[in-house]
Amino acid sequence: MNNNNESIDGSRRALLLLGLGVGLQVLLAPTMASTTVTVASAILADPLHKPATMTPRAAHAVLTRVVMAGNRLVAMGERGLVVLSDDGGRQWRQARVPVSVTLTSASFVDASHGWIAGHSGVVLHTSDGGESWAIQTDGLALAQATLAQAKALPESDVNRDRRIQDAQRLVDDGTDKPLLSICFADALHGMVVGAFGLAASTVDGGKTWTPCRQNLPNPMSLHLYAIAQHDRTWVIAGEQGVLMRSSDDGASFEALTAPSERTLFAATATRNGGFVLAGLLGAACRIEPGSAAVASVELPSPLTVLSSVELRDGRVALLAQGGRLLLSRDAGATFSEQPLARRDPLTSLAEAADGGLVATSLAGVARLG
Secondary structure, eight states, rough: HHHHHHHHHHHHHHHHHTTTTOHHHHHHHHGGGGHHHHHHHHHTTSSSTSSOOOOGGGGGGGGGEEEEEETTTEEGGGGGOOEEEESSSSSSSEOHHHHHHHHEEEEEEEOOOOOEEEGGGGGEEESSSSSSEEEEEHHHHHHHHHHHHHHHHHHHHHHHHHHHHHHHHHTTTTOOOOEEEEEEEESOEEEEEEEGGGGEESSSSSSSEEGGGGGSSTTOOEEEEEEEETTEEEEEEEGGGEEEEESTTTTTEEEOOOSSSOOOOEEEETTTTTTTEGGGGEEEEEEETTSOOEEEEOOOOOOOOEEEOTTSSEEEEEEETTEEEESSSTTTTOOOOEEEEEEEOOOEEEETTTTHHHEEEEEEEOOOO
């Protein structure tokens, strides 16, 4: 596939389903453009300092991700909306959130402690299972930390001037830095990645975040859409098939060769220590447990996969465009399609405590059966 065309297709898919753009309704319903732009303008006035609006329709808004926090389901999406369910996704209530930016990804290490990443480089933290959230960092803070990091390099470093210039551009751009995937290994160690190769890590539960994009083999600063972790192994994937692996708990990464240059949107660690990755137009592969070997995976049809999760029974589930569900019983080596009653434009998938599947969509969050 032509790289330019693939990059355009990948960007459009990201705009639609991962929230890289402003106002998904502008893309989906041009007749509503004037109203949507007016609303979007008001939101963008100060989204990092404007709390999410409390609304009875929160569970029916554009939502991007749903995850488990113990036995609780936590879903998030546009305008800082976060909703919680304690009955397997049948009923939802809205949590209070201090920002109104689009939220894209979440990671919980237990029933209480979790993190959410989103637009404007924001990272939120909760210690009460999602009932309340606090800002840990944002795009400007990450940019300033990157600049300070570059200026601290010795003058003899041949890359010092270039890194200072790059960091200064990040500062000048303000907070406009979408974060797209966040993953925590435990209550202290986590990493977040995003657009234009943005990446940061923490070893103190997010009290401080250290920019680490310079440690990643991503010279073109391609968008990074997915991060997954198992024990000391971390995997990051993204635009144009960029794929990398760390075997030393994120201290360093090596570049891997994906089977194609199609963008990878989803990554899941399996209980045997392997990883399953999938994305644009049937792009899929797996990394063998304890190795850097990458094997191609053939999907039943060339669907674009948006989300992935390992179920409690060991099956790996891929959620594809048009509400298509693909399941694997062999740690991601082969997949077959599982019919769904709903064929909405679903965006992510999680397994509730009772075993039911719950999905987010452009029309909210609901059980699939």
